[in-house]
Amino acid sequence: GNSVTQMEGPVTLSEEAFLTINCTYTATGYPSLFWYVQYPGEGLQLLLKATKADDKGSNKGFEATYRKETTSFHLEKGSVQVSDSAVYFCAGMGSARQLTFGSGTQLTVLP
Amino acid sequence: EAGVAQSPRYKIIEKRQSVAFWCNPISGHATLYWYQQILGQGPKLLIQFQNNGVVDDSQLPKDRFSAERLKGVDSTLKIQPAKLEDSAVYLCASRPLRDTEAFFGQGTRLTVV
Numbered sequence: 001g002n003s004v005t006q007m008e009g010p011v012t013l014s015e016e017a018f019l020t021i022n023c024t025y026t027a028t029g030y031p032s033l034f035w036y037v038q039y040p041g042e043g044l045q046l047l048l049k050a051t052k053a054d055d056k057g058s059n060k061g062f063e064a065t066y067r068k069e070t071t072s073f074h075l076e077k078g079s080v081q082v083s084d085s086a087v088y089f090c091a092g093m094g095s096a097r098q099l100t101f102g103s104g105t106q107l108t109v110l111p
Numbered sequence: 112e113a114g115v116a117q118s119p120r121y122k123i124i125e126k127r128q129s130v131a132f133w134c135n136p137i138s139g140h141a142t143l144y145w146y147q148q149i150l151g152q153g154p155k156l157l158i159q160f161q162n163n164g165v166v167d168d169s170q171l172p173k174d175r176f177s178a179e180r181l182k183g184v185d186s187t188l189k190i191q192p193a194k195l196e197d198s199a200v201y202l203c204a205s206r207p208l209r210d211t212e213a214f215f216g217q218g219t220r221l222t223v224v
Contacts, residue, residue, distance in 0.1 A: 044202065099156070
């Protein structure tokens with residue numbers, strides 16, 4: 001079956017630092033890939049997505065590129081803010097149209 | 112556009128009691144999912160509906176969990192009897208038939224004591 005392996009957390013950064021959260025997937029075929037974010041006390045929100053190889057998803061300064069050769073979808077942001085503190089989930093959706101999630105990475109950004 | 116609505120937000124029950132959760136998806140979304148999110152883990156799929164039919168319930172513990180989606184709109188998820196290990200956040204999500212983006216509700220946090 002499909003699986004998503006995500007970088008373990010927690011991650012603590014200072015404001016304006018560079019962020020990378022690694023994500024790799026195992027799937028039959030080429031799933032659509034997503035990053036979801038969960039702010040404290042809120043539900044899961046879609047942050048960005050990519051539906052095919054070499055696609056780059058971007059939103060709110062975050063980016064991730066669908067790398068077929070390394071089966072990866074790493075999340076990056078050049079300069080994080082305190083307001084980016086949240087839990088980030090990598091997820092894949094295959095032909096069954098079901099989301100398979102990674103374990104989540106807790107990000108804390110300090111002022 | 113209204114989002115996915117879930118109720119209640121919080122529930123505390125004793126083990127062996129029963130509990131039910133309700134979900135109202137975004138209007139027009141044919142696909143509805145229930146996920147279980149245990150603290151510190153990613154959400155795990157319990158059941159997927161398309162309209163009022165079950166697409167996949169292979170990961171639903173059917174000896175104690177049941178779910179239905181009457182008329183292809185609202186859905187309820189029931190646990191009877193609850194166990195301590197059922198303590199988790201139960202998330203409902205919906206998706207349009209021909210899109211890949213799923214929209215999540217805020218979840219119901221269940222504590223079994």
